[in-house]
Every structure is written in structure tokens, then in C-alpha cells.
Amino acid sequence: MSVLPQRNIRLTLAYDGTDFFGWQVQKEGRTVQGVLEQALTRMHGHPVHLQGAGRTDTGVHACGQVANFFTDLDSIPPERFRDAFNSYLPHDVRVLHSAAVPESFNAKSCAIMRVYAYNLYVAPVVLPQYRRYCWRMRRAPDVALLNRLAAQLVGTHNFASFAAAGDATKSRVRRVAAASFYPQGPFLVFRISASSFLWKMVRVMLGTMVELEQEGSGPERLAEILRLQDRKIAGSTAPARGLFLERIIYDEENPGPF
Amino acid sequence: MSVLPQRNIRLTLAYDGTDFFGWQVQKEGRTVQGVLEQALTRMHGHPVHLQGAGRTDTGVHACGQVANFFTDLDSIPPERFRDAFNSYLPHDVRVLHSAAVPESFNAKSCAIMRVYAYNLYVAPVVLPQYRRYCWRMRRAPDVALLNRLAAQLVGTHNFASFAAAGDATKSRVRRVAAASFYPQGPFLVFRISASSFLWKMVRVMLGTMVELEQEGSGPERLAEILRLQDRKIAGSTAPARGLFLERIIYDEENPGPF
Numbered sequence: 001m002s003v004l005p006q007r008n009i010r011l012t013l014a015y016d017g018t019d020f021f022g023w024q025v026q027k028e029g030r031t032v033q034g035v036l037e038q039a040l041t042r043m044h045g046h047p048v049h050l051q052g053a054g055r056t057d058t059g060v061h062a063c064g065q066v067a068n069f070f071t072d073l074d075s076i077p078p079e080r081f082r083d084a085f086n087s088y089l090p091h092d093v094r095v096l097h098s099a100a101v102p103e104s105f106n107a108k109s110c111a112i113m114r115v116y117a118y119n120l121y122v123a124p125v126v127l128p129q130y131r132r133y134c135w136r137m138r139r140a141p142d143v144a145l146l147n148r149l150a151a152q153l154v155g156t157h158n159f160a161s162f163a164a165a166g167d168a169t170k171s172r173v174r175r176v177a178a179a180s181f182y183p184q185g186p187f188l189v190f191r192i193s194a195s196s197f198l199w200k201m202v203r204v205m206l207g208t209m210v211e212l213e214q215e216g217s218g219p220e221r222l223a224e225i226l227r228l229q230d231r232k233i234a235g236s237t238a239p240a241r242g243l244f245l246e247r248i249i250y251d252e253e254n255p256g257p258f
Numbered sequence: 259m260s261v262l263p264q265r266n267i268r269l270t271l272a273y274d275g276t277d278f279f280g281w282q283v284q285k286e287g288r289t290v291q292g293v294l295e296q297a298l299t300r301m302h303g304h305p306v307h308l309q310g311a312g313r314t315d316t317g318v319h320a321c322g323q324v325a326n327f328f329t330d331l332d333s334i335p336p337e338r339f340r341d342a343f344n345s346y347l348p349h350d351v352r353v354l355h356s357a358a359v360p361e362s363f364n365a366k367s368c369a370i371m372r373v374y375a376y377n378l379y380v381a382p383v384v385l386p387q388y389r390r391y392c393w394r395m396r397r398a399p400d401v402a403l404l405n406r407l408a409a410q411l412v413g414t415h416n417f418a419s420f421a422a423a424g425d426a427t428k429s430r431v432r433r434v435a436a437a438s439f440y441p442q443g444p445f446l447v448f449r450i451s452a453s454s455f456l457w458k459m460v461r462v463m464l465g466t467m468v469e470l471e472q473e474g475s476g477p478e479r480l481a482e483i484l485r486l487q488d489r490k491i492a493g494s495t496a497p498a499r500g501l502f503l504e505r506i507i508y509d510e511e512n513p514g515p516f
Contacts, residue, residue: 014385014386016386061386063387082382086383092389093386095383096383125344125352125353125354126352127321127354128272128274128319128349128350128351128352129272129319129390129391131274131349133387185443
């Protein structure tokens with residue numbers, strides 16, 4: 001079988017992170033990559049590796065994760081992998097789209113931008129249907145102040161203050177292209193796009209901004225936290241359940257799924 | 259304790275019906291009323307009956323169910339029952355609001371209108387976070403045709419064609435005040451209000467309208483189904499998971515929670 005030409009298939013994925021120990025395969029615990037690779041193995045009759053664009057943590061959701069794999073199954077047209085795959089998957093993971101892409105496409109290394117969205121919910125009580133997908137705020141925040149705080153994050157900075165202690169990457173410099181809060185449906189959504197993110201960066205940023213807003217601190221305080229490059233100075237980490245990996249953006253040579 | 263003055267407390271309730279065998283207490287199976295009465299019993303130290311405005315079936319959700327109960331607990335201000343109650347409840351049932359109401363208020367008999375909403379989702383694949391709360395349609399329906407069908411249901415009619423076989427009520431005559439489809443957030447929502455509903459009436463109506471739309475039948479066919487007063491002529495019952503009891507409306511002497 002190894003002499004057959006292998007096609008490179010790109011998947012756009014959505015998952016409810018509630019019952020997963022994150023994206024990446026681990027020795028123990030149900031993971032999104034693990035569930036998807038099990039389905040691929042059943043479809044192919046031999047192990048198949050899946051490359052995801054980004055790892056998501058335990059409890060973090062996705063509605064636009066991207067992954068790719070190489071297949072020797074020439075009986076399935078590329079766009080049909082979506083339905084074939086979904087018939088093997090549990091209902092908390094869905095393939096939204098599948099397509100053939102050039103051999104050079106790699107979901108992780110070709111990605112030029114990642115977009116995350118975080119759902120805040122302002123109410124005394126969370127409606128049960130939203131309970132797995134948002135973080136509740138007790139009072140309505142000053143959205144203009146939150147946006148002035150978020151504006152400080154835009155640009156190329158060393159984000160060490162917002163990286164979880166265990167982050168193993170060497171450089172803490174990242175480029176944030178956009179960061180803003182605005183109402184969307186029942187939520188106040190914080191949306192941020194960057195070339196890539198440090199471990200737990202979005203959740204530490206959000207937890208910090210919510211704390212600063214609550215104490216009425218202005219953007220100069222956030223600029224100071226950023227400048228000090230010290231995780232201990234930033235705020236606490238917002239819960240995973242509000243966070244969605246929303247979209248992965250690729251360059252023109254490797255256009256993404258949208 | 260029986261000589262203490264009893265206060266009448268009205269609750270506005272939301273629940274995720276997925277893991278409940280409906281509203282009403284049964285000999286076996288987890289029900290919303292059962293879970294709420296267990297919490298009341300723990301709070302009071304003796305059994306307390308809860309009167310709901312309407313029964314919802316297995317798998318049906320609510321975001322504006324109303325119920326009332328009489329309490330001799332004078333240590334809790336009426337509006338604080340919400341938070342006290344929620345601390346005893348699982349996360350798939352929430353008290354949204356609590357208030358003292360006149361002794362004459364009965365959540366069921368004082369209700370003059372019930373409003374239900376049904377979520378349709380038009381897409382090849384349902385996003386996992388919506389999977390418990392909608393019914394998927396494979397192609398975009400003709401919303402104008404759906405609304406012309408729905409218009410046939412408005413008014414006072416014998417709705418025997420849309421009542422589940424086991425419905426035990428004598429009269430099948432009900433007054434539908436409004437019925438329409440319109441896009442709301444990610445869904446196409448069918449919203450209907452009536453004095454009261456027959457068993458599974460909303461779901462049979464919706465299943466029928468979706469089938470008529472798919473075969474291109476016009477409003478005259480729905481009028482005929484209504485006129486024949488025969489359940490076998492109507493369409494199939496839409497799944498419970500798309501249906502929400504959204505609001506109960508009371509008269510001016512017994513104003514509701516909104």
C-alpha cells in the first residue's frame with residue numbers, strides 16, 4: 001500500500017471540549033486528536049497520524065480547528081471525508097468540511113494566524129444551555145474600558161506576563177493582530193487573533209483584563225504588566241469553558257477553509 | 259409550623275431537558291419537578307409541593323417555566339430564594355427569578371398564555387455546542403412558505419390532528435394567538451403562543467409543516483389537515499431537543515415575571 005499515491009486531506013473541525021482532556025494525544029484520557037486518530041485508523045485499517053493547527057487545553061472548545069492527514073483511501077472523494085468521518089465520531093466532535101490540499105500543506109506550520117473567541121455572560125444566573133460555553137460576570141462591565149485595555153495587547157510584544165508557568169517555548173514574543181470585546185448574541189465576546197499564542201495566554205489575558213476592569217484600572221496598568229514580563233503580576237486564568245478556537249488563517253498559497 | 263403564615267413564592271425556571279424525563283414527577287426517572295421538590299424538602303425539612311405552569315416532555319427544555327410553592331421559611335426574603343435554591347440544584351436546572359406573589363396566584367390555573375420556541379438549524383453539520391438544542395434541516399427551507407403554513411394555525415380551532423394519541427384532555431379546541439418562523443442567532447426559530455397546548459402539539463405541528471414545505475404543499479393542505487381532525491393525516495413528531503418552553507403569560511391581576 002505504501003506505493004499508492006497519498007492524498008493530503010484538510011479537515012475543519014468543531015468540538016465541545018467539555019469531556020476532553022484537550023486536543024493532544026496523551027497516555028491516558030480522552031483527547032480530540034485521539035478520538036479522531038482512532039476513527040482514521042478504523043477507516044484505513046492501519047494507524048494514521050493527524051496534524052492539528054493548534055493544541056487546545058482541557059475544556060477548551062473549537063468551531064474552526066484545522067487538521068490534515070495523508071490517505072491512501074482513494075475510494076472516498078476528498079469532500080466526502082466529512083460525512084464518512086462523522087459516521088465514526090462521537091457527537092461532541094464534528095468534521096465541518098474536508099478538502100484535498102497540496103502535499104506541502106501542513107495545518108500547523110502553514111498557519112499564519114489563529115483566532116480565539118471567549119464568551120462572557122452578564123447575568124445573575126447562567127441559562128443551562130450556555131453553562132458549558134461561557135464565564136459569568138456578576139455585573140455589566142465597562143465595555144469601552146475593556147476595549148481600551150485590549151488595545152494595549154495589539155502589536156508585537158514579549159507576552160511572558162501572560163504565559164502559564166509551564167510554557168516550554170523559547171521566545172515569548174508574539175504578534176497580536178487584533179483584540180476586542182463586543183456583544184454577540186447572548187454573550188460579550190472577547191476575540192483575539194495572533195500569529196500564535198503562548199500556553200494559556202488568552203485565558204490569562206482575559207482574566208487580567210476582567211480584574212483590571214473590576215478595580216477600575218486603566219490601560220497604563222496593563223501596559224505596565226506587559227512591560228514587567230512576570231506572570232505573577234498578571235491576573236488569574238479565566239476558566240477554559242468560555243474559550244473557542246474559532247478560526248485558523250493560512251496564506252494565499254495555502255488558503256484556509258473559509 | 260402549620261399555624262405560621264405561609265408565603266406564596268413564584269419561581270421563573272430554566273432547564274436543559276436533555277437528562278430529564280420531563281417536568282412531572284414519576285415513580286422512576288429523574289424529573290425537573292422531582293429535583294426541585296427534593297431541593298425544597300431539603301431547604302424546609304419537610305415535603306413541599308411545587309405547582310408548575312405546564313408540563314414539558316422528556317428532552318424538552320425551558321428558559322421561562324413558572325412554578326409556585328408555599329413556604330413557612332420566613333428567614334429567606336422572597337427574592338433571595340433564587341440563590342438559596344440554586345445552591346441546592348444541579349447545573350441543568352436554574353432558578354432565574356423568585357418573588358412573593360398573592361396567595362391566589364397559581365402558576366398553572368392563572369396562566370393565560372404559553373409561548374414555545376423551536377430551534378431549526380440549517381447546515382450540513384450541527385456545531386457540537388448546539389447539538390442538544392436544535393433539529394437540523396439539510397437544506398434551507400422556504401421561510402415565506404413556512405410562514406404561510408403557520409398562519410393557518412392561528413385562531414381558535416379543534417387541533418385534534420396535532421394531538422399525540424395519548425392526550426387525555428376532553429376538548430381539543432385551543433386558541434393559537436401567534437405562530438411564525440424567523441431567523442434568530444444561528445437558528446431558524448418557530449415561535450408559537452396559545453392559551454394552552456395539547457400533548458406534543460407544537461412538535462406535531464412543526465413536523466407537519468416541515469414535511470409540507472419539503473413537498474411544496476401550500477397552506478390549503480394544512481387547512482385540510484386541521485379540518486379533518488385526524489392525527490394520522492398530520493406529519494411526524496419533531497424531536498424534543500429543539501423545543502423550549504420560553505414564557506408563561508399571566509393576567510394583569512397576577513402579572514408574570516417579565
